[in-house]
Amino acid sequence: MLFLQALVSGILSGGVYALAGIGMSLVFGVMNISNFAHGDLMMLGMYLAYFAFTLLHIDPYLALLLIIPVSFLFGFILEKVFIHRVIDHPHQNQILLTIGLGLIMSNTALLAFTSDPKILTTTYSSSAINTASGLSISVPLLLSFVITSVITAVLYLFLAKSSTGMALRATSQNREAAQLMGINVAKMSAIAFGIGTALAATAGALIAPTYYIHPLAGHSFLLKSFTICVLGGLGSVVGAGVGGIIIGVVESMAATYISTDWKDVVVFVLFLTVLLFRPQGLFGKKGGQ
Amino acid sequence: MKKLLLSLATAVLLALPLAGEAAPLKIGFINSITGKEAQIGENLTNGAALAIEDLRSKGVQVDFVREDDGGDPKNALAAYEKLVTRDGVIGVVGPYTSGCANVVASRADQYQVPLLVPAAAKEEITRNGYKNVFRLNAPADVYSRVLLSAVAPYKPKTIAYVYAATDFGVSTVKTAQVNAASMGLKEVANEKYQQGQPDYRATLSKVKAANPDLVFLVSYDADAILLMRQAKEIGLAPKAFLGAGAGYTTAQFAQQKEISNLVISATQWTDDVNWPGAANFAKRYQAKFAKEPSYHAACAYEAVRIMVDTAAKTRTAAKLRAGLKAGSWNGIMGPVKFADYSGFTNQNNHPMLVQQLQNGKTETVYPAQFSKKRLVYPFKR
Numbered sequence: 001m002l003f004l005q006a007l008v009s010g011i012l013s014g015g016v017y018a019l020a021g022i023g024m025s026l027v028f029g030v031m032n033i034s035n036f037a038h039g040d041l042m043m044l045g046m047y048l049a050y051f052a053f054t055l056l057h058i059d060p061y062l063a064l065l066l067i068i069p070v071s072f073l074f075g076f077i078l079e080k081v082f083i084h085r086v087i088d089h090p091h092q093n094q095i096l097l098t099i100g101l102g103l104i105m106s107n108t109a110l111l112a113f114t115s116d117p118k119i120l121t122t123t124y125s126s127s128a129i130n131t132a133s134g135l136s137i138s139v140p141l142l143l144s145f146v147i148t149s150v151i152t153a154v155l156y157l158f159l160a161k162s163s164t165g166m167a168l169r170a171t172s173q174n175r176e177a178a179q180l181m182g183i184n185v186a187k188m189s190a191i192a193f194g195i196g197t198a199l200a201a202t203a204g205a206l207i208a209p210t211y212y213i214h215p216l217a218g219h220s221f222l223l224k225s226f227t228i229c230v231l232g233g234l235g236s237v238v239g240a241g242v243g244g245i246i247i248g249v250v251e252s253m254a255a256t257y258i259s260t261d262w263k264d265v266v267v268f269v270l271f272l273t274v275l276l277f278r279p280q281g282l283f284g285k286k287g288g289q
Numbered sequence: 290m291k292k293l294l295l296s297l298a299t300a301v302l303l304a305l306p307l308a309g310e311a312a313p314l315k316i317g318f319i320n321s322i323t324g325k326e327a328q329i330g331e332n333l334t335n336g337a338a339l340a341i342e343d344l345r346s347k348g349v350q351v352d353f354v355r356e357d358d359g360g361d362p363k364n365a366l367a368a369y370e371k372l373v374t375r376d377g378v379i380g381v382v383g384p385y386t387s388g389c390a391n392v393v394a395s396r397a398d399q400y401q402v403p404l405l406v407p408a409a410a411k412e413e414i415t416r417n418g419y420k421n422v423f424r425l426n427a428p429a430d431v432y433s434r435v436l437l438s439a440v441a442p443y444k445p446k447t448i449a450y451v452y453a454a455t456d457f458g459v460s461t462v463k464t465a466q467v468n469a470a471s472m473g474l475k476e477v478a479n480e481k482y483q484q485g486q487p488d489y490r491a492t493l494s495k496v497k498a499a500n501p502d503l504v505f506l507v508s509y510d511a512d513a514i515l516l517m518r519q520a521k522e523i524g525l526a527p528k529a530f531l532g533a534g535a536g537y538t539t540a541q542f543a544q545q546k547e548i549s550n551l552v553i554s555a556t557q558w559t560d561d562v563n564w565p566g567a568a569n570f571a572k573r574y575q576a577k578f579a580k581e582p583s584y585h586a587a588c589a590y591e592a593v594r595i596m597v598d599t600a601a602k603t604r605t606a607a608k609l610r611a612g613l614k615a616g617s618w619n620g621i622m623g624p625v626k627f628a629d630y631s632g633f634t635n636q637n638n639h640p641m642l643v644q645q646l647q648n649g650k651t652e653t654v655y656p657a658q659f660s661k662k663r664l665v666y667p668f669k670r
Contacts, residue, residue, distance in 0.1 A: 001498075002494060002495065002498050005490075005491075005494045005523070006491050006494065009488065009490040009491055009494070010491070013487065013488045013490070016487075110323070114327075115323050115324060115325075115327040115328075116327065116328050116331070117328060117510060117511040119511065119514055119541065119545070121545060125518060126517075126518035126519070126521040126522050126547060126548055127521075127522065128521075128522040128523065128524070130524060136522060136523045136524055138490065138519075138522045138523075207487055210487065210515075210518070210519075211487045211515065212511035212514070212515065214511075217485075220485055220486070248488075251488070251491070252488070252490070252491040253491070255489075255491035255492050255495070256491045256492075256494065256495050259480070259481070260480045260481060260482040260483075260489070260491075260492040261454055261480075261481040261482065261483065264483065
């Protein structure tokens with residue numbers, strides 16, 4: 001029973017990690033940029049959900065219909081104004097730029113919203129479905145897992161079937177060749193960054209009803225997203241999805257069978273072991289970045 | 290000659306206003322104004338502000354220099370050093386967290402400027418024989434002792450610990466284990482967690498599987514709400530949840546009635562305790578800041594009042610130390626006296642209280658001489 005409970009909790013909370021990881025991976029795949037502002041974009045999603053709930057009285061999950069387009073636009077503009085300038089530059093320039101943008105976002109949030117953690121309490125914030133066998137499934141986690149699955153499926157279809165999606169994949173596979181084939185790679189980059197931002201904000205909004213909202217809350221998720229991306233294979237959307245679930249389950253199992261204090265250690269030991277045997281990550285292509 | 294006289298006269302004139310006016314009384318205050326502990330820190334800021342207001346209205350002129358440590362011990366130390374070397378304060382109140390207070394305490398004797406710790410619980414702070422370190426609040430072992438004595442009449446048999454991997458968490462649980470063992474309680478789970486994680490469900494499921502009578506919790510701020518939410522989710526319902534102060538005593542936690550009802554917590558102060566001025570302090574605090582004061586606010590108020598009052602009479606750091614050591618006070622924190630006992634130095638032997646959240650209201654339930662309501666046991670949702 002304990003095992004099953006740990007597995008279910010792990011998979012459900014892994015869903016949100018996966019969503020955050022996919023956003024980061026997509027940006028890396030298409031633009032070859034490690035986005036260190038990813039956690040802060042997640043934080044913005046949390047605040048959007050919080051204010052939609054407190055000011056407009058919209059349920060945080062319903063508010064996604066608002067948060068997704070707004071954050072996509074924000075990401076799109078961010079790319080057009082800042083990120084595209086460093087696309088062909090060395091990695092350290094890109095890292096400095098994204099860290100800088102992240103710092104500006106988190107410190108602006110500190111000034112505007114103060115460092116008081118905000119608690120978003122919905123009617124279902126602490127409710128659970130209890131099965132006859134004694135298994136308890138968190139309602140907010142289950143809802144967010146379903147939403148994550150739908151979004152991932154839509155994203156997958158978009159990338160596989162639509163012409164823009166194909167152009168994104170082509171840019172991700174070979175930027176120069178894609179450009180020679182007449183694809184507007186600059187636009188693709190902006191779209192990819194917009195989608196990445198929207199996914200980060202969605203992950204933030206999904207976690208908001210069960211977590212607390214704080215200007216620096218994104219930082220712990222940044223490291224997690226990065227670990228997930230590398231574990232799944234940088235640039236691989238499927239890899240990030242699977243990576244997220246794996247991290248969720250491993251954390252949960254480690255907390256159950258070893259110690260809560262040691263769960264991060266177990267995650268990183270697993271992470272290093274995978275990198276040792278598959279340096280390209282679980283789903284990464286050999287010889288890739 | 291004329292020139293010399295003129296310059297002498299000017300010098301005398303310039304010196305006169307200085308001689309007539311004593312140097313302003315300077316006291317420092319270190320607190321977590323920003324950072325993870327900022328929410329509780331705000332209570333200390335407000336409590337101190339109210340104390341300064343009261344002192345000024347009584348005609349005590351004081352230059353009160355505030356510093357922020359962001360909850361980080363190295364910032365706290367830098368703040369203390371700045372206060373004593375650059376600002377020239379003769380006494381310092383603070384810092385809030387155990388981690389910060391412990392580091393600053395270790396340097397107080399080097400600078401010979403008295404430090405009055407208002408609310409940090411780590412035992413070592415007053416256990417190292419530092420001459421310049423005073424503490425108003427009760428140390429960590431009292432948290433667990435008072436909590437366990439409150440539930441002792443109901444004869445619980447097993448206990449589980451869930452606590453933050455911080456100085457406060459670790460030291461409180463360490464003393465709780467000693468107290469629990471002497472009561473014959475069997476430890477069935479011991480879970481230390483890193484702060485700020487989104488998911489404690491696995492940890493709490495493990496605790497639930499161990500089926501303890503008592504769950505002893507130590508958390509700051511929002512973690513307390515997160516833990517209790519997820520405890521409700523997975524259906525963890527022991528006979529009692531014992532929260533060791535901090536996150537379990539805040540107004541924000543009390544507002545979350547669905548999850549906080551009947552949670553028991555140790556506290557340094559409540560607004561319905563019969564110490565002189567306690568109820569009035571709560572009323573004035575509420576009126577001024579539109580929030581209920583936590584015990585941290587009362588600790589900060591009393592610490593600042595004692596520090597400034599004593600400093601106004603003594604005027605130098607050395608005399609201030611002697612004044613704090615010799616004095617005794619009776620205010621909103623009850624009787625205060627900095628004494629040396631069972632390994633502690635300059636420690637106020639503060640009687641802690643046990644409170645229980647009953648329908649969103651904080652009620653004092655133990656010890657009997659300070660309380661009006663009875664403890665509700667066992668816990669039920």
